[in-house]
Amino acid sequence: MFKDNFNLAFKNIRARLSRSLLTLLGIAIGIMAIISLMGIGEGMNVAVTGELNSLSDTILVNVGEGFSIFSRGSIDSTDEYLTERDISDIERIIGIKEVTTQLVGGGILRFNGEDKAVTLTGIDSDIMQIQYSYENLEEGTLLQANDQNKIVIGYKVAYDYFDREISVDGKVLINGKKFFVSGIFGKQGMGGITSTDDIILLSPRDFEKVTGESNIYSATVTVYDVANVENIALEIERVINENHGDDDFASATTMSSILASIQMVLGIIQTVLVAIASIALVVASIGIMNTMLTSVMERTREIGIMKAIGATNKDIMVTFIMEGMLLSITGGLIGILLGVFGSKGVTAVLGNIGPSGSANLEPVISLFAVVLAVGVSMVVGVFSSLYPAWKAAKMSPIEAVRYE
Amino acid sequence: MIHISAVIVTKDICKVYGSGSIKVEALKKVNIVIDKGDYISLIGPSGSGKSTLMNVLGCLDTPTSGHLYIDDIDVSTLKENQLARIRREKIGFIFQKYNLIPTLTALENVALVMGFAGVENKKRIIRAKDLLGQVGLSHRIHHKPSEMSGGEQQRVAIARSLANNPSIILGDEPTGNVDTKSGIAILKILENINELGNTVIIVTHNLDLAKRAKRMISIQDGIVSE
Numbered sequence: 001m002f003k004d005n006f007n008l009a010f011k012n013i014r015a016r017l018s019r020s021l022l023t024l025l026g027i028a029i030g031i032m033a034i035i036s037l038m039g040i041g042e043g044m045n046v047a048v049t050g051e052l053n054s055l056s057d058t059i060l061v062n063v064g065e066g067f068s069i070f071s072r073g074s075i076d077s078t079d080e081y082l083t084e085r086d087i088s089d090i091e092r093i094i095g096i097k098e099v100t101t102q103l104v105g106g107g108i109l110r111f112n113g114e115d116k117a118v119t120l121t122g123i124d125s126d127i128m129q130i131q132y133s134y135e136n137l138e139e140g141t142l143l144q145a146n147d148q149n150k151i152v153i154g155y156k157v158a159y160d161y162f163d164r165e166i167s168v169d170g171k172v173l174i175n176g177k178k179f180f181v182s183g184i185f186g187k188q189g190m191g192g193i194t195s196t197d198d199i200i201l202l203s204p205r206d207f208e209k210v211t212g213e214s215n216i217y218s219a220t221v222t223v224y225d226v227a228n229v230e231n232i233a234l235e236i237e238r239v240i241n242e243n244h245g246d247d248d249f250a251s252a253t254t255m256s257s258i259l260a261s262i263q264m265v266l267g268i269i270q271t272v273l274v275a276i277a278s279i280a281l282v283v284a285s286i287g288i289m290n291t292m293l294t295s296v297m298e299r300t301r302e303i304g305i306m307k308a309i310g311a312t313n314k315d316i317m318v319t320f321i322m323e324g325m326l327l328s329i330t331g332g333l334i335g336i337l338l339g340v341f342g343s344k345g346v347t348a349v350l351g352n353i354g355p356s357g358s359a360n361l362e363p364v365i366s367l368f369a370v371v372l373a374v375g376v377s378m379v380v381g382v383f384s385s386l387y388p389a390w391k392a393a394k395m396s397p398i399e400a401v402r403y404e
Numbered sequence: 405m406i407h408i409s410a411v412i413v414t415k416d417i418c419k420v421y422g423s424g425s426i427k428v429e430a431l432k433k434v435n436i437v438i439d440k441g442d443y444i445s446l447i448g449p450s451g452s453g454k455s456t457l458m459n460v461l462g463c464l465d466t467p468t469s470g471h472l473y474i475d476d477i478d479v480s481t482l483k484e485n486q487l488a489r490i491r492r493e494k495i496g497f498i499f500q501k502y503n504l505i506p507t508l509t510a511l512e513n514v515a516l517v518m519g520f521a522g523v524e525n526k527k528r529i530i531r532a533k534d535l536l537g538q539v540g541l542s543h544r545i546h547h548k549p550s551e552m553s554g555g556e557q558q559r560v561a562i563a564r565s566l567a568n569n570p571s572i573i574l575g576d577e578p579t580g581n582v583d584t585k586s587g588i589a590i591l592k593i594l595e596n597i598n599e600l601g602n603t604v605i606i607v608t609h610n611l612d613l614a615k616r617a618k619r620m621i622s623i624q625d626g627i628v629s630e
Contacts, residue, residue: 004512004519011507305503308464309564310492310520312485398465401503 001315009323012295020327023284023291027331027380028338030281031373035339037277038372039363040347041270046364048262055130055255057097057226059233061090061240062218063250082216082240082250089239090221095232097222100124103207104217109157109200110173112164118157120174120200122207127220128152132185136196140168140183143203150182150206154199158184174200175210221252229254281376284331285384292324292388303392304400313393320392324385325378332377339373340365410473411571411603412438412461417470419456419626430456432626433470440571443598444605445617453626454607455576461605462497462574463487475571492520496565500577502557504549510536510560511545517567535563539593555586562593573597575606579613591616 013020063080082101091099103122108115123131125143132152134142143150151172158166158181166172170181185196208214223232233252240250296303303316343363350361419431430453438444448454459465460472463479466487471480479490491497504513514532515525523531536545539559549557558578565573575594579587591606591613598604598618608614621630 001519001522003525004516007512008505008507008516015507301503302505305499305505306516306520307488308462308491308497308499308503309517310488310568312488312520314485315520398459401464401499 001318005315005319005322006326008319009326012299012323013326016295019291019294023287024327024331024334026284026287027281027328027377028335030277030284030380031332031335031377032338032342033277033280034274034376035336035365035369035373036343036346036363037273038270038369039339039343039365040361041266041273042364042366042369043343043347043361045263045266045270047361048266049259051133052255052259052262057222057224057229058130059221059223059229059236059252059254060218061221061236061250061252080244080249082219083243084216086240086243086250087216087219089243090219090236093232093235093239095223095225095228097224100127100220101204101216102127102218102220103204103211103214105207105211105213105215107175107200107210109161110176111162111166111170114162116161118161118174118200119198120202120207120211121217122204122214123201124204128201131220132196132201136185136188137183138186140181142183143201147182147203148206149177149179150202151179152183152185152199152201153181154185154197155187156197157200174202177206177210179206229256281380285328285380288324288327288381288384289388291327292320292385293391295323296320296388296392299392300395300400300403303395304397304403307395307397308401316393316395317389320389321382321385324389325381328377328381328384329374332373332380335377336370336373409440410437411440411442411475412436413473414461415471415473417457417460417467417472419453419460419465420468430626431460431467434626434628436621436628438603438605440603441598441601442603442605443595443618444603445614445620446605446607446623447609447611447614447620448623449609452623454623456626457623457628458574458576458605458607461572462495463491464497488520492517492568494570494572496568496570496573498558498561498565498573498575498578500580502549502554502561502581504557504560504564506549509546509548510541510552510563513549513560514564514567517564521568523568531567532563535566536560538566539563553586555582555589558582558586558590559593562590562597566597570602572603572605575604577607577609579608579610587613 061082063082087099087101090096105120107118107120109118125145125147128142132142138155140152142152151174153166166181168181168184172179172181179202185199188196221236223229233254236252237250241247306316343365347361347363414434414436417431417434418429421428421430434457446454446457456465460467467480471478473479474490474494477490479487482490505516508516511529511532514535515528518528518531533542533545536542539562541556541559541563544552544556549560552560558581573594578594579590582590594604594606595616606617614620619630621628
């Protein structure tokens with residue numbers, strides 16, 4: 001009987017092809033929206049996770065609230081810094097491989113006869129390469145180990161600060177000392193973990209040379225065993241806070257905790273996007289119901305005939321539910337295909353118009369998303385054809401046969 | 405008292421449509437006994453109640469009062485799905501307007517009825533082909549109703565009515581929509597079916613065709629007489 005129901009459903013869909021195709025398109029668009037948004041969301045997740053996982057043995061230590069995507073504290077807002085004693089205390093903690101520091105202070109940048117007050121960041125070249133990857137650079141290179149009198153500058157520093165644009169190998173003065181631009185970061189805007197738009201990076205030695213200070217704004221700690229990273233972070237916080245007699249003086253943030261908060265935000269964004277996409281699916285399911293109700297009305301006589309020749313209410317219901325499912329599953333499968341290509345298209349467009357770096361975003365269509373899409377279309381098919389099918393099944397055979 | 409070899413027995417069957425001033429009594433205390441192997445023609449003018457009686461006998465409609473026994477089962481007390489089973493197993497219905505499923509081929513139309521009865525697909529196809537052969541339509545099995553003449557469609561409908569081996573064949577003006585030649589051909593098929601032991605009841609307003617039956621029951625204003 002399954003074959004008969006399928007046959008009847010299929011032939012009825014074919015007999016009303018244009019209406020069926022339009023109904024099917026509704027479902028396809030709904031599923032496409034869900035698949036592509038899930039794909040893009042998963043792609044973002046994978047990109048961020050991949051980047052941060054490679055830093056899973058790293059702890060960022062800084063003064064204040066800590067490193068969070070929710071609060072990007074201005075580096076000028078504090079005049080308290082980590083001390084040499086803090087750093088040597090951190091180095092004494094068991095399990096620590098290396099501690100590198102990042103110096104922060106103010107300076108005057110002169111270019112093209114204009115002066116600008118800027119924030120300088122002194123950072124070791126190897127840490128620089130971990131924290132600010134080459135991919136973020138628009139032009140030039142990051143600093144190498146023995147580079148002197150070289151700086152890497154942010155997008156706004158290069159293009160917005162002065163009347164003339166600064167280019168790679170361009171000459172600038174910082175506190176009267178001559179520097180050459182080694183690299184320029186791409187435009188980042190408000191996105192990203194750290195905004196590089198206003199940044200000026202130089203080696204710690206150059207930093208001390210131009211500022212005469214060695215204010216340690218933050219330190220980057222690597223550990224031997226990734227499994228201990230959370231415990232060591234707690235120990236670092238305890239040691240520094242004890243040194244300064246302030247429970248909230250500094251914070252040590254592991255990549256996994258940053259990752260967790262980013263994933264949480266991504267998760268929320270993804271859920272909201274999928275919820276919006278689901279509206280399309282609800283509309284599509286109303287479309288199926290509408291098509292099925294019309295079909296039931298048009299086929300009243302046929303339903304009567306089927307009942308007259310011995311079909312039970314269940315037989316009639318199954319036939320109509322099968323038709324609804326056939327429409328929605330076909331629509332769902334087309335939607336999955338459209339979603340796969342659609343998400344690639346959307347990320348390609350985002351890559352062109354969005355901040356630099358987003359071009360690397362590759363949508364990830366998981367098996368779960370596909371199974372979910374098929375499942376959702378099946379459920380939509382069943383639910384939206386349930387009422388029309390019930391209406392068909394409860395028809396009186398004699399009235400239905402008489403129907404003209 | 406129920407007749408020993410009776411396949412259909414009606415007891416004071418009444419069918420009333422509407423209520424109050426617009427009440428129409430289509431059947432008034434109909435009492436008939438139809439034996440196994442009977443060939444009955446039911447005649448009467450338009451609006452006399454013959455189609456209503458056919459629909460009640462075919463379990464498509466339920467009587468307002470009275471009892472209908474088919475093979476000793478009081479079907480007037482049965483629920484919708486039990487009635488569907490009676491229609492499927494004991495009755496083959498032939499309509500005036502053929503009533504084939506328009507999207508299905510002749511073969512599929514005949515096989516579908518057996519599908520409702522749970523017959524295995526292969527067996528259904530073999531039997532459907534055989535039945536279509538018996539009504540002379542072996543060459544038309546893959547045609548849809550819209551591609552066939554009225555007479556051919558009615559022969560498909562006859563093949564369909566026989567599919568589940570019912571003991572009773574009901575024809576509601578089976579020759580009403582076809583030309584005389586096709587009408588006689590259809591009657592001959594029905595008479596052959598009767599000769600094989602099936603009970604055949606047909607409604608007709610053509611007296612010549614009605615006279616070919618073994619018994620003639622006439623109905624006037626809802627009252628039957630022989």
